[in-house]
Amino acid sequence: MQNFENRRDRFDLFDRMDSPAVNLCFTLDLPDYRPWCRQHGLPPFHVLLCAVLRSILKIENFRYRVFDGEVIEIDRLMPSFTVVNRHNDLNFALFDWTDDLREFVRRGVAAREQACAMTELNNAYAALSPRQCKDQVFITCIPWLDFTSIQHPTATLGAPDIPSLAWGRFKDGPDGRLLLPFSVQAHHGFVDGFHIHQLAQQVAAELAGFMAGQP
Structure with a gap:
């Protein structure tokens, strides 16, 4: 936690504020991995979800949390994301982590199908x-919209220590790139704009790594 101690004064500054959250929306520039997904029979959403969560684990600032009044660092994640059920109502899907891409996708698809089939809220x-x-990151996908801003709900305004991420509609970019609106909300005591930049770069690198090897 030495890296955190180096910025504890920043944490103390922002943590005293009514809302210490930073929320940044931007266009995420990625290699177009969709043809590779089709080739390997993998759904693009779940591949991107895996890339995003692997990136979170590799950037220390996104692993900080507040628990029992103390700052801790998590070392694992519980994947979760929003789905829409047959009544077009939101529900939550969650499943156990695995670092193997194909198994990650298998578990994610099963969790999606279970949550989509439910009429009640997944408890x-x-x-x-x-x-x-605290091992969560809140993930939502809004594939119908090319949004430019978003406000994530928080259970306690003054404690946004669990990051909330969202992305929207894919669109083709130049030179075989893929562009999509992307939002990151996190505790500003932990995460600055630079760390969000690092996250964006790491997500692109994870996807490139998938395409360079075998899932």
Whole structure:
């Protein structure tokens, strides 16, 4: 936690504010990995989800959380994301982490199908302990919209320590690139604009790594 101690004064500054969250929306520039997904029979959303969460784990500032009044650093993630059920109502899907891409996709698809089939709100979160809840990153996808801003809900305005990420409609970019609106909300005591830049670069690198090897 030495890196955190180097910025503890920044954390103290922002943590005293009514809302210490930083929320940045930008166009994420990625290699167009969709043809590779079609070739390997993998759904693009779940491949991107894996790339995003692997990137979160590789950037220390996104692993900081507040638990029992102290700053901790998580070392694992519980993947979760929003889905739309047959009534067009939101629900939550969550599943156990794996670093293997194909197994990650398999578990993610199964969690999506289960959550989509439910009419009631998925209450699996209720079984999580307060400490287990800190292993989450909140993910939502809005594939219909090319949004330019977003406001994520927070249970407690003054404690946005679990990052919230969102992305929207894909569009073709120049030279075989893929462009999409992307939003990152996090505790400003932990995350600055530079770290969000690092995250964007790492997501692109994870996708390039998938395409260079075998899933």
